[in-house]
Every structure is written in structure tokens, then in C-alpha cells.
Amino acid sequence: MSKLISWPHALAVTRRNAAMYRRTWVLSILPNFFEPVFYLWSIGLGVGAYVAKMRGVPYVEFLVPGLICVSAMNGSSFEATYNVYVRMHYEKMYAVMLTTPVEPEDILVGELLWALIRACMYGGIFLIVTVLFGLTTPLQALRVLPVIPLAGLLFAALGLAFTLRVGSIDLFSYYFTMFLTPLFLFSDVFFPIEERLHGVWLYVAELLPLLHPVRLSRAAFHGGGVSLGTVAWDITYTLGIALGLLSWCRKLIRDRLVA
Amino acid sequence: MSVSVPASVTAPPRAPAEARSSVPVVQVTGVSKHYDGREVVHELSLHVQPGQCFGLLGPNGAGKSTTLRMIYGVTKPSGGSVRVFGLDVAQDGRRVRERLGVTLQDNVMIDVLTPIENLRVFGGYHLLREPVLSQRIAALVDYLELGSHANVPVVALSGGFKRRLAIAMSLINEPELLILDEPTTGLDPAVRLSLWTKVRELKAKGKTVLLTTHYMDEAERLCDYVVIMAQGRAVCQGTPKDLILTHVGRDAFEVDCSAEEQTQLLQGLTLGSLRSGPRLLVYGNDLAALVPRLHAIAPERAYIARPANLEDVFLAQTGTHLEAGA
Ligand SMILES: Nc1ncnc2c1ncn2[C@@H]1O[C@H](COP(=O)(O)OP(=O)(O)O)[C@@H](O)[C@H]1O
Ligand SMILES: [Mg+2]
Numbered sequence: 001m002s003k004l005i006s007w008p009h010a011l012a013v014t015r016r017n018a019a020m021y022r023r024t025w026v027l028s029i030l031p032n033f034f035e036p037v038f039y040l041w042s043i044g045l046g047v048g049a050y051v052a053k054m055r056g057v058p059y060v061e062f063l064v065p066g067l068i069c070v071s072a073m074n075g076s077s078f079e080a081t082y083n084v085y086v087r088m089h090y091e092k093m094y095a096v097m098l099t100t101p102v103e104p105e106d107i108l109v110g111e112l113l114w115a116l117i118r119a120c121m122y123g124g125i126f127l128i129v130t131v132l133f134g135l136t137t138p139l140q141a142l143r144v145l146p147v148i149p150l151a152g153l154l155f156a157a158l159g160l161a162f163t164l165r166v167g168s169i170d171l172f173s174y175y176f177t178m179f180l181t182p183l184f185l186f187s188d189v190f191f192p193i194e195e196r197l198h199g200v201w202l203y204v205a206e207l208l209p210l211l212h213p214v215r216l217s218r219a220a221f222h223g224g225g226v227s228l229g230t231v232a233w234d235i236t237y238t239l240g241i242a243l244g245l246l247s248w249c250r251k252l253i254r255d256r257l258v259a
Numbered sequence: 260m261s262v263s264v265p266a267s268v269t270a271p272p273r274a275p276a277e278a279r280s281s282v283p284v285v286q287v288t289g290v291s292k293h294y295d296g297r298e299v300v301h302e303l304s305l306h307v308q309p310g311q312c313f314g315l316l317g318p319n320g321a322g323k324s325t326t327l328r329m330i331y332g333v334t335k336p337s338g339g340s341v342r343v344f345g346l347d348v349a350q351d352g353r354r355v356r357e358r359l360g361v362t363l364q365d366n367v368m369i370d371v372l373t374p375i376e377n378l379r380v381f382g383g384y385h386l387l388r389e390p391v392l393s394q395r396i397a398a399l400v401d402y403l404e405l406g407s408h409a410n411v412p413v414v415a416l417s418g419g420f421k422r423r424l425a426i427a428m429s430l431i432n433e434p435e436l437l438i439l440d441e442p443t444t445g446l447d448p449a450v451r452l453s454l455w456t457k458v459r460e461l462k463a464k465g466k467t468v469l470l471t472t473h474y475m476d477e478a479e480r481l482c483d484y485v486v487i488m489a490q491g492r493a494v495c496q497g498t499p500k501d502l503i504l505t506h507v508g509r510d511a512f513e514v515d516c517s518a519e520e521q522t523q524l525l526q527g528l529t530l531g532s533l534r535s536g537p538r539l540l541v542y543g544n545d546l547a548a549l550v551p552r553l554h555a556i557a558p559e560r561a562y563i564a565r566p567a568n569l570e571d572v573f574l575a576q577t578g579t580h581l582e583a584g585a
Contacts, residue, residue: 006353008386009384009386012380012383012384012386013384015380015383016369016380016383016384019369019372019376019379019380020369020371020372023371023372024371091367092363092365092367093367095333095363095367096363096367096381097384098333099331099333099356099360099361099363099429099438100356100381100384100385100432101353101354101356101357101384101385101386102384103352103353257333258333258334258335259334259335
């Protein structure tokens with residue numbers, strides 16, 4: 001049975017998370033802020049001193065577009081995996097929501113919106129730090145802005161599907177070390193993959209989800225040199241995978257919560 | 260173990276006082292629930308009438324919470340039908356849940372937030388907006404006496420306070436039907452007493468109350484009508500008084516004695532009796548003869564003569580005690 005989503009009820013779910021976050025944000029935002037500082041410091045000053053230039057720019061500048069997407073990815077991934085799991089199984093939050101007019105699909109949308117908000121906060125803070133470091137111009141920051149929720153959406157959908165399908169907290173560490181970490185390392189963030197991969201591997205690499213937001217982010221930063229076709233493909237891929245997974249999640253969350 | 264109930268003890272069946280012409284608030288008809296091939300609820304039928312305090316009484320694992328979840332539409336029955344407010348819960352779950360309130364067995368609230376903030380979040384699920392939301396919260400804080408710690412994070416509150424907050428949350432939408440899953444389990448006697456008062460008051464205000472409990476005294480004091488459940492089945496249902504009179508009789512007599520003493524004690528009497536280890540329980544409407552007889556058999560023997568209760572009904576019907584270790 002397909003149920004219509006009620007946006008007011010979904011927003012009530014999002015607001016619940018926001019109300020709780022208001023109590024804890026000072027503590028949780030600090031690492032959020034320092035993480036990019038440490039990255040840029042270590043890699044920019046350390047590794048960057050040995051790497052002359054990457055694609056014609058100082059190494060630290062090469063890193064910025066990719067790391068913004070990684071921040072957004074981390075923000076929504078934590079929210080969509082550990083936090084959703086805890087709310088579902090330990091805190092029994094969904095059990096209590098379901099005693100009210102809130103339906104499972106509303107919970108899904110509410111959590112998705114919250115994961116998006118978190119992704120935007122993570123990615124946004126990273127972006128602000130790079131602006132403060134003089135690594136990003138205000139114009140670049142403006143252009144890259146839409147890529148942050150797009151990356152957040154993709155990894156919220158992946159995380160939610162994993163959490164709802166697998167549903168075992170012991171397996172989350174696999175999700176992070178066996179899935180997100182390789183993505184982080186091989187998705188054009190640290191080195192230009194098209195210069196290192198050849199032949200069929202270039203096509204295989206297109207399967208990596210993070211590659212697409214990162215490439216969009218680079219396009220937003222550097223403008224020229226990226227074909228519109230590639231941009232269109234990256235947007236289509238990101239939205240297509242996200243929406244496909246979310247429609248699967250709709251069924252998964254109903255099966256899990258209303259049995 | 261079984262109890263033999265002589266015909267003389269059985270009260271004539273009375274029509275329940277609640278049998279009015281109005282549509283039942285809850286109509287459960289032949290509902291079953293399987294989990295992985297195991298039957299947790301078996302062909303259960305019950306009707307909750309408007310204004311009634313209706314009790315589902317049974318030990319842990321009897322299927323009470325599962326039955327409640329099927330009633331508010333979050334667990335799908337494997338068979339049978341559930342109607343609430345005359346609506347099919349499977350079709351109109353959202354509309355049904357707009358009009359009822361549920362206090363779950365566990366207190367589910369946001370620990371880092373205060374009672375007021377928790378009520379505010381919960382009101383959001385019902386789409387309540389200002390100024391109504393603040394008015395309702397103020398009234399509930401007042402009614403459930405939450406004022407003393409209304410602005411303290413929930414994590415620091417006592418079990419009794421949290422229970423009152425949980426009930427306040429389930430009242431935020433001014434429900435017509437209030438569902439309480441084990442409202443007083445794990446609370447101390449004084450807190451239980453004050454919660455009973457609240458439930459009675461809510462009933463007096465015209466709310467229909469459906470509660471589960473494994474305390475027979477709670478069911479007996481609060482409920483107009485009870486269904487006794489064991490292993491997913493309704494063992495019997497009726498008003499507490501009728502159940503007691505029908506299944507055991509008005510009075511109970513307890514004594515530790517041997518099988519020969521039992522024979523002597525009950526010789527020639529038509530009384531219901533059952534054994535639980537060394538303990539003999541005798542039931543009936545007139546147990547006056549037992550005391551002199553026991554004196555004759557064993558002059559020093561301690562005994563208990565008391566009114567029969569729902570625990571006795573449960574024991575007589577299932578051969579087991581209601582409360583573990585009782
Ligand atoms: N989601 C579920 N999956 C499998 N078994 C369940 C589930 N919920 C309840 N049960 C089982 O159903 C039985 C009745 O549970 P419950 O309705 O919670 O009983 P009660 O509330 O009377 O203690 C128990 O044996 C319990 O283990
Ligand atoms: Mg229960």
C-alpha cells in the first residue's frame with residue numbers, strides 16, 4: 001500500500017532532531033570546525049611542501065573542492081546510519097512517533113531532511129574555513145554551494161538504505177571503512193583519477209558515488225575545462241541514485257516499522 | 260491443576276452494564292498475530308465501549324502490547340479486523356491516531372530536553388501550533404503536577420515523574436481514547452495510587468481508557484471490564500466482579516495442608532478448590548464451615564480467609580500465577 005507523504009508531519013520529525021541538537025550543538029560543532037583546519041594544515045603545509053603542483057594549482061587548492069564534498073558526505077552519513085539506528089532501536093523514538101499521526105514515510109522524509117541539514121552544516125563550515133584561509137574566493141563559494149546538499153542527499157540516501165536494509169549496528173564500521181573510506185581515497189579528491197586510470201577502469205570509476213559530487217565541485221571552482229555533458233551526467237547520476245534508493249527506503253522503512 | 264466450580268457458585272450471567280446502543284470505540288474481531296510462524300495472539304475479540312475503562316490483564320508475554328499495537332495500527336494483524344472510532348485502522352491509521360493517545364510500556368522521551376520541551380516536540384507530531392500548543396502544555400503541566408521540574412532535563416527525573424510526563428504527552432491531542440501500556444509497572448505504591456486517581460479522573464471527564472496490566476489489583480480497582488489473556492488467548496472476559504463470581508465465587512480460603520487433611524476439610528462440601536504446592540485454595544460464596552473444621556483437624560494451623568480476586572480467577576483458569584514469583 002503506497003502512502004502519501006505528509007510534509008507537516010515530516011517536518012515535525014526534523015524539528016524533533018533540531019530541538020535535540022540545539023542542546024548539544026556547541027559540543028558537536030567544534031570537531032566539525034577543527035577537522036578541516038587540521039586537514040588543510042597537515043596536507044597543505046606538510047604534504048603540499050613535497051608536491052609542487054597538482055593540475056596546475058598548489059596541492060592544497062587542489063584538495064579544497066573534494067574535501068568540501070567529503071565533509072557533506074560525512075555529515076549526512078553519520079546522521080543516516082548511527083543516529084538513525086540509535087533513534088530507531090535504542091531510543092525507540094520511532095515507536096513513539098508511530099503512536100501519533102506520523103507515518104513511517106514521514107519519518108523517512110523527516111530524517112532525510114535532517115541529514116541534509118547536517119550535510120550542509122558540515123560542508124558549509126568547511127567552505128567557510130577555506131574562505132577564511134583564502135583558499136576559496138567568495139564567487140567560488142557561491143558557485144559550489146548547491147553541490148553540498150547534492151552530495152548530502154546522495155549519502156543520506158545511501159546511509160538510510162544501508163541502515164534500513166542491514167539494520168545491525170556491528171556492520172556500520174564496515175560501511176565506513178569498507179565503503180566510505182575507499183570512496184574518500186579514490187574519488188578524485190587526492191589525485192586526478194583520470195590521469196592514473198586507463199581504459200575500462202575509467203568507466204568502472206564512474207560507479208564511485210563520491211566521484212560525481214567531487215567533479216561537480218571542481219567544475220564549480222574552476223569553471224572551464226569541464227564539459228557540460230559531464231556536468232549533466234554527474235547531476236543525473238547523483239539525483240538518479242539518490243531518488244532510486246529513497247523510493248526503495250520507503251518500502252524498507254514501512255516493512256521495518258510496521259510489521 | 261484445575262479447579263472444580265460447583266454450579267451453585269456460578270452467578271447467573273448478567274448483561275454487561277456498558278452494553279449500550281452506541282458504537283464501540285474499539286472493535287477487535289477474531290484478530291490473530293503470527294511472528295515467524297509463532298502465534299502471539301490467537302483469535303482475540305473484544306469491544307471497548309465509550310467511557311469505559313477497559314483492562315487487558317495477563318502475565319508478561321501474554322500478547323497485551325502486541326494487541327495494543329494492532330489496535331492503533333502499527334502492527335498488522337495476520338487475521339481478523341480492528342476498527343477504532345468505527346474506522347478501519349488498516350485504511351485510516353492516521354485519522355485514528357489523530358484521535359487517540361498512547362503511553363508506551365517504556366518511557367520514550369528526549370533525555371537532554373525538559374518536560375516542557377518534550378511536550379512541545381510531541382505536540383509537533385500532532386501538528387499543534389501556537390497559541391494552542393502552549394495552552395495545552397500549561398494545562399497538562401498543571402494537571403499531571405509536572406510544575407516542580409518542568410524545566411529540568413528529563414534524564415534527572417524520577418521514574419514516577421517520567422511516567423506522568425509520558426501520560427501528559429499522550430494527552431496533548433486531547434484524545435477521545437487513551438491507551439496505557441502497563442502504566443504503573445515498576446513504580447512504588449504511592450505513585451501507583453496517584454496514577455490510579457488520574458486515570459479515574461480522566462474517565463470521569465469522559466475519556467475512554469484502554470490499559471494493560473499484570474497487576475490484578477490494578478485491574479480490579481480501575482477497570483469496568485477486563486479481558487484476561489494468557490499465551491495470546493482471551494481466557495475469559497467480563498466485569499471484575501462477574502469474573503470473580505462466575506469463575507471462583509465471592510470468597511477465598513488459603514491454608515497449607517496435606518492431601519488427607521484436604522479430604523477431611525472439604526468432605527461433603529461443594530466448593531471449588533485448587534492446589535499450588537503445599538497451599539490449598541478453596542473458593543465459594545459461603546466458606547463459613549471451613550474455620551471450625553480446620554480447628555478440629557489442626558487447631559494451631561494458620562489460614563487466610565479473604566475475598567476472592569482476579570488473581571484467583573487467573574489461577575483457576577490457567578493453573579499459573581499472574582505475577583512471576585507471586
Ligand atoms: N516484533 C516482534 N517479533 C517477534 N516476536 C514478538 C514481537 N513482539 C512481540 N513478540 C513476542 O510476542 C509475545 C507477546 O509479546 P507482548 O505482546 O509484548 O506481550 P505482553 O505485552 O503481554 O508482555 C512475546 O513472546 C514476544 O516475545
Ligand atoms: Mg507488554
